[in-house]
Amino acid sequence: MVKIKAQLTIQYLASFIFFIGIVVLIYLSYSANIPRFVEEVNKENTRSKAYQLSEILINDPGLPMNWNNLPKNQIKRIGLSDHTTNKTNLILKSKIDKFHDFDCYTNFKEVQDRLALNRSFSIFIFNITENGNRDLLFNCSSPVFPKTVINATVKRITALNNYGNIELAEVIVQM
Amino acid sequence: MKGIMSIIEVMITGMILFVAFLHFFPQYTIRSKWDKTLLVVKVRDTLNTIDRMNKTYNFAVSNVEFDNFMNRTFQPEKSGSVVVWWKTVEGVGSSTQIPYFTEGYKESIVDVYNSTNGFNVYSFTLGIGYPY
Numbered sequence A: 001m002v003k004i005k006a007q008l009t010i011q012y013l014a015s016f017i018f019f020i021g022i023v024v025l026i027y028l029s030y031s032a033n034i035p036r037f038v039e040e041v042n043k044e045n046t047r048s049k050a051y052q053l054s055e056i057l058i059n060d061p062g063l064p065m066n067w068n069n070l071p072k073n074q075i076k077r078i079g080l081s082d083h084t085t086n087k088t089n090l091i092l093k094s095k096i097d098k099f100h101d102f103d104c105y106t107n108f109k110e111v112q113d114r115l116a117l118n119r120s121f122s123i124f125i126f127n128i129t130e131n132g133n134r135d136l137l138f139n140c141s142s143p144v145f146p147k148t149v150i151n152a153t154v155k156r157i158t159a160l161n162n163y164g165n166i167e168l169a170e171v172i173v174q175m
Numbered sequence B: 001m002k003g004i005m006s007i008i009e010v011m012i013t014g015m016i017l018f019v020a021f022l023h024f025f026p027q028y029t030i031r032s033k034w035d036k037t038l039l040v041v042k043v044r045d046t047l048n049t050i051d052r053m054n055k056t057y058n059f060a061v062s063n064v065e066f067d068n069f070m071n072r073t074f075q076p077e078k079s080g081s082v083v084v085w086w087k088t089v090e091g092v093g094s095s096t097q098i099p100y101f102t103e104g105y106k107e108s109i110v111d112v113y114n115s116t117n118g119f120n121v122y123s124f125t126l127g128i129g130y131p132y
Helices: A010-031 A034-059 A093-099 A108-115 B002-024 B034-052 B056-061 B063-074
Strands: A090-092 A122-128 A134-141 A153-162 A165-174 B084-090 B101-115 B118-131
Touching (some): A034 A153, A034 A165, A034 B034, A090 A093, A093 A153, B034 B101, B056 B084, B056 B118, B063 B084, B084 B101
Antiparallel strands (some): A122 A165, B084 B118, B101 B118
16 A cells, blocks of 8 residues: 655645745735825826916917907917016916907816817806905806816916006905 | 745745835825916016006105005905015115015116216015915
């Protein structure tokens, strides 16, 4: 009769299970951070897009620069900066008035195209009165705003050229 | 004894692996600098706006006018944020007391004004911070 030696001892089995356990523990602790990291990257992206939009609105005159005097179909890019002075933080009331021609609720895609953005956003422009109240001058919000945890708000203080009178205004961009 | 040795070997290997993994794949640390960036933007925007409104000299010489403007712009219930501010002026007017803050940023503008002695240069520094 031939005796066959056991190939799998109980000690080997215990060591193997212990080893696999450690590998699984390392994998879990490593992979648990990945969703949080991806979410944070998305947040950074949203914040930078919101800042980019605020910067376009405040410090870019748009294309063509005098788009406030042109028909809607000739406007390529929307920017509210006062092109006559070419200074930062000075926006034109006449451009805000022209911005009203774009109906954000019914044709939001038109505004998105002219701001080179393919995501939902809201723009609020307020006139800051002498007692600090915010009077709404303009509001453009996406008709469908996706309900996500990622929300970025950028508030910018700027001067407003209200047909010759320089006033105080606030531009708020939300994404 | 042979079996115990292999368990000890595996434990040592496991520990070495654990340390090696932590070394080569460190835990993600997420640090956002947006709070600081938005504060810098706020200071620059405010200083530029003051200049566009041609109020730099007025705010340099009058603490009351400066405080009224800053209160109007940054009152918490209307602006949605709580900040403290100060100004430092050289060449004309007077500075305000620097408040306690946790994180702050300041930016300066150099301007000239016309007086009976001719043109004089002064600097206006605006600081904004998160309160202590």
